[in-house]
Amino acid sequence: MRQTILQATADQSDVVAFRIGEQDYCIDINVVREIRGWTPTTVLPHAPPYVMGVINLRGNVVAVIDLAARLGLGNTQPTPRHVVVIVTFGHQTVGLMADVVSDILGVGEAELKPVPDIGCDTTRAFISNVITLEDGRMLRKLELSAVLPPRAGERP
Amino acid sequence: MSIASLRATFFEECEDLLSKMGEGLGRMARPDAPPDMETVHEVFRAVHSIKGGSGAFGLTSLVEFAHVFETVLDLMRSGKLAMEVVAVQALLRAYDVLSDLIDVARDGGAEPPQMAAVLMELDLMAEAGPGGGTEDDVFDFQPLPLELPDVAAPEGGGSSSPAVYSVTLVPTADLFACGHEPAALLRALAELGEVQVMADLAGVPLLSDMDLGRPRLRWTVTLSTFASHEEIGAIFEFVGNLAEVKIAANPSPAKAEGDVTIAGPADQAVSLRAVEVSAPKAASSVQPKPFAAPAAVPAPPGENGATALPMTTTIRVNLDRVDRLINQIGELVIMEAMLAQAVASAGLRDHSDVSTSLDGIKQLAASIQESVMSIRAQPLRPVFQRMERIVREAGDATGKQVRLIMLGEATEVDKTVIERLVDPLTHMLRNSVDHGIEAPSVRAAAGKAPQGVITLSAAHRSGRVVIEVSDDGGGIDRARVRDVAEERGLIPAGTQLAPADIDNLLFLPGFSSKQEVSALSGRGVGLDVVRREIQSLGGRVTIQSAPGEGTTFTIALPLTLAVLEGMLISVGHEIMVLPLASITETIRPTPSQLHALGRTGRVVANRGTLVPIVDLAESFGYPPITDLEAAVLIMVETDEGRHAALAAHAIHDQRQVVIKSLENNYGAVHGISAATILGDGRIALIIDPREIVESASCDPTARPLSAHG
Structure with missing residues (x-):
């Protein structure tokens, strides 16, 4: 059904768009496994502040990342209305917490614009491209490899 | 199917065949059992199959050895060679060489050194049998030893002619x-x-x-x-x-x-x-x-029968598939618990249809879980059979006569546990032969039979597997053990110790009581290694000894590594799991038991020893426990024998939990070994007591018995 709406073509990729605070972000749909509501997490000791803890995803232990905290936008007070986007990147499965999932869109290759040169490096390091939409919104495409926490042994 | 995978299959089959052989030879070696031809046939067929397979893969030395072995067996099965004790002993040695050769063929390496001697022994046996050496031809389907008359020259006439x-x-x-x-x-x-x-x-x-x-x-x-x-x-x-x-x-x-x-x-x-x-x-x-x-x-x-493998009713399944199934069943059990909670909160009557059906599902899920777990379970037999050889060799090396009695080889344990049992068991059996069983002369003086008996037994007991290694030797010489321990500074001189405490000194690192270092045991690695291995499997080793009657080592192991017996405790707002194997006792401290040591250090006096307190909440970065009297102290003993009292807010329950890896999706967390999923679907972290105690201790050389008060 998605195909009929989006009319995906060769130079087009689908993205999942979601909102964090007042900003719109998106990630490639191919890494998204599912989207679920926020459930209480089990806090991990010695974890960085942006790691909210771990949840049970059908028998797998999956860490949940507070994207707002990760992107330097301040910590979130999670409620059941928040969403967790489960992504698989490499062999790692991680949940990304956002305020709300807004859209699934097809984005043409040409619409991907380089990130403007702005001073704020904290957020910029996690964004690969920006996309401007017809309604005037701006989507920031997340660079997953930067967002995910470093693996075992890389942390002190 | 590539050659490599065919090879792998061949070696898997060899394992099976070797285990069958081992069993058969074991039966033949039993002095009380009458020789049974079917057993000889079975052993013969196994050797023959190995020979056939190794021929296909061009493993020449294996083929040659198997051929000679087979020849002797054939003489035996055709009754031309008596099934004497000496002969069976030689067959057992040949069996050892054969299994070594298979290992060499698979993993590379040098041929076993005793191969030449065993080959010669087999050759001599084959020659001793009438017409030896040629008999095996029959089983190669080579043109038969039937001498057929020439086509043109059948015999005729003659008074004595047939x-x-x-x-x-x-x-x-x-x-x-x-x-x-x-x-x-x-x-x-x-x-x-x-x-x-x-x-x-x-x-x-x-x-x-x-x-x-x-x-x-x-x-x-x-x-x-x-x-x-x-x-x-x-x-x-x-x-x-x-x-x-x-x-x-x-x-x-x-x-x-x-x-x-x-x-x-x-x-x-x-x-x-x-x-x-x-x-x-x-x-x-x-x-x-x-x-x-x-x-x-x-x-x-x-x-x-040599070409046709005996029919078996087993299949080989990739372990990953079984693990996936186990995972899914674990999920089912959790879902079932969540459903039960939902039904309970919906306020339905106790005997409504929903509740009874749910009970049915609960029972079914539990039985499915049990069945799936049993798929991974394997009998201990292969490990036990290897022990037979260990005892044989140890007996030869020390000049002692030892007989190994095995009981309960059919006891099933998780595959991963079995693999990791080989080393500790090897060590313990060598130890029993070397230190436990006395020399024949000493035994005779004590009025015992010259042949020592070691019993290796396994049984299921209350959800665990209990393996016992007991010998009928002299028992532990407690005075000597004590002297040695004092000499090496493991205990302060003049310490009051109960007999059981002295026995436990054997498990201390660096303890080796044998005066001269023998080739077998006493190389500095001792029972402490055994204990560490067993504890890493979630098990425990205990020791009982009676002077003059013998020593028994008892290993208690969990049935599987996928499940852990744990205690559910509260740390801060989180529920955590502490492995039961490391816990020795739990106490609620009274003010008189608690002492401050230094600025932040606290110790608890318990049964005459002072044990440092480690605040779990503090270790995990939560607000520290201020009121220790309201807390629970869980006494733990780590693999190294270090003691500590872990402070937690409360103890809830004791149960088996399914171990889930944290490392797959996140990474290692200090002080946490893994995670598990509780009945309500939430995740609980499993504490690694060793890491917690280690990181909390400022004095890495602290020894358990040095603090006494």
């Missing part, structure tokens, strides 16, 4: 339907004397007209024998009227002419299988006609 009979055999379809084998009949005839078998192919139609259900082949056998007419008739006794049999005395032997003489083993004419494996020479003889099809009637197992 009588000549002409036997015709015309089988009916019923003969095959009843499972008879003409080849067997012909072979039986061949045993009576010299035979010439002529197959009459006249009745065989074109392949296109072939009706497999109707036999067309008939045979005429010219038999020169000293046997009587009746004896020949007796062969066909069971055939009855399933075939037309004519036995006629024939004064002038028929000239064996014609192109259809099947010179050679009769079974080649009939059995397709035999032809496939027959030597090149046989291939030049007349090939079986299409009639060979009825040979689908299974050949008697004794004849070519």
Whole structure:
């Protein structure tokens, strides 16, 4: 059904768009496994502040990342209305917490614009491209490899 | 299937065959059991299969060794070599070499050093048997040792010459339907004397007209024998009227002419299988006609059981698949618990349909979980069999006579546990032979039989596997142990110790009581390594000893590594799991037991020892526990024998939890070994007591027994 709406073509990729605070972000749909509501997490000791803890995803232990905290936008007070986007990147499965999932869109290759040169490096390091939409919104495409926490042994 | 995977399959089969052999040889070696021919056959078939397989992979040294081994076994099974104790001992040594050779073939490395000696021993045995060395030919389907007369020169006349009979055999379809084998009949005839078998192919139609259900082949056998007419008739006794049999005395032997003489083993004419494996020479003889099809009637197992593996009812399954199934069942159990909670909160009546169905599902889920867990379970037999060899070798090396009695080899344990049991058990059995069993002279002086007995037993006991290694030796010399421990500074001189405490000193690192370092044990690695290994499996080792009567080591292990017996505790707002294996006791401290040490350090006095307190909440970065009297102290002992009291907010429950890796999706967390999923679907972290205690201790050399008060 998605195909009929989006009319995906060769130079087009689908993205999942979601909102964090007042900003719109998106990630490639191919890494998204599912989207679920926020459930209480089990806090991990010695974890960085942006790691909210771990949840049970059908028998797998999956860490949940507070994207707002990760992107330097301040910590979130999670409620059941928040969403967790489960992504698989490499062999790692991680949940990304956002305020709300807004859209699934097809984005043409040409619409991907380089990130403007702005001073704020904290957020910029996690964004690969920006996309401007017809309604005037701006989507920031997340660079997953930067967002995910470093693996075992890389942390002190 | 690539060669590599075929090879892997071959080695897997070798494992199975070796374990069968080991079992069989074990039965043969038992002094009280009467020699059983079927066992010898079984061992022979196993060696033969290994030989056949290794031939296919060009493993020459393995083939050669297996060949010699097989020769001796064949002499034994044909009764030409007595099944004496000495002979069986030699076979056992050969078995050891064979398993080493298989390891070498698989993993590379040098041939076992004792191979030459064992080969020589086997050769001597083979020569001792009459006509040794050639017997095995029979089983290679090479042209048979039957000496057939030359085509042109059958014997005739002469007063002492055998009588000549002409036997015709015309089988009916019923003969095959009843499972008879003409080849067997012909072979039986061949045993009576010299035979010439002529197959009459006249009745065989074109392949296109072939009706497999109707036999067309008939045979005429010219038999020169000293046997009587009746004896020949007796062969066909069971055939009855399933075939037309004519036995006629024939004064002038028929000239064996014609192109259809099947010179050679009769079974080649009939059995397709035999032809496939027959030597090149046989291939030049007349090939079986299409009639060979009825040979689908299974050949008697004794004849070519060597090529046909015994039927087993097992399949090989990739472990990943089993693990996936276990995962999913674990999920089912959790979902079921969540559903139960939902039903309970919905306020339904206790005996409503929903509740009863849910109970049914609960029971079903539990039984499925049990069944799936049992898929991974394997009998301990292979490990135990390896121990037989260890004891044998240890006995030889120390000059002691030791007999190993094994009980409960069929006890099943998780595969991963079994693999990791080999080293500790090896160590313990060597230890028992070396330190436990006395020399024969000492035993005689104590009024015991010269042969020491070590019992290795396994049994399920309350959800755990208990393995015991007990010897009937001298027991632990406690005075010596104490002296040694004091000498090495493991305990302060003059410490008051109960006998059991002295026994436990054996588990301390760096303890080795044997005066001279023997080749077997006492190389600095001692029982402390055994204990560490067992504890890393979530198990415990205990020791009991009675002077003059012997020592028993008891290992208690969890059934699986996928499940852990744990205590659910509260740390801060989180529920965590502490492995039960490391817990020695739990206490609620009274103010008089608590002492401050230094600025932040706190200790608790318990049973005469002062144990440092480690605040779990603080270790995990939560607000520290301020009021220790309201907390629970859990006394733990780590693998290194270090003691600590872990402070937690509360203890909830004790249960088995399924271990889930944290590292797959996140990474290692200090002080946490893994995670698990609780009944409500939430995740609980499993504490690694060793890491917690280690990181909390400022003095890494702290020893358990040095603090006494």
